[in-house]
Amino acid sequence: MSKLNEIGLDTGKSKTLAGKLNELLADYSIFYQNVRGYHWNIKGEKFFELHDKFQELYENLFTKIDEVAERIQTLGYTPNHQFSVYQKLADIKESTEVADGVKDVKDILDSLKVIIMLQRELLNLSADAGDEGTNALMSDYIREQEKLVWMYTAYLKN
Secondary structure, eight states: OOOBOTTSOBHHHHHHHHHHHHHHHHHHHHHHHHHHHHHHHOBSTTHHHHHHHHHHHHHHHHHHHHHHHHHHHHTTOOOOOOHHHHHHHOSSOOOSOOSBHHHHHHHHHHHHHHHHHHHHHHHHHHHHHTOHHHHHHHHHHHHHHHHHHHHHHHHHOO
16 A cells, blocks of 8 residues: 555655646746846837736746645755756746847746646646646646746747
């Protein structure tokens, strides 16, 4: 018989989920900082429009970072908090060019693709573990971010 954690989930599966959630936390944290950079440094004709949209996005990412860290805690593990660890774990890399709105939006789309793919993996793992809490969180995030992909993609079309 498997050992169950405090919320009734298999400890081995919970450990795997927590590890993947820490990867997601790393990607979200770097993505968040990139979007802050876009917000701070955007220039040009679409400044006002993008400045506001980037703020809306980084505020949303900040909330998700907190929720993911709390989910890791709920599973009985410790969320990573060091940026040096995030840089090693994350598939999203720090942006160095942050003042070009079109490039920024393309970078956002690339980052969302990475995050959605990881969340789909987490969705499958959480379903296998019977972890409805993580599953619901990932499902909500995916639905919301798919809409963002549509909107940012539409923005880039002339």
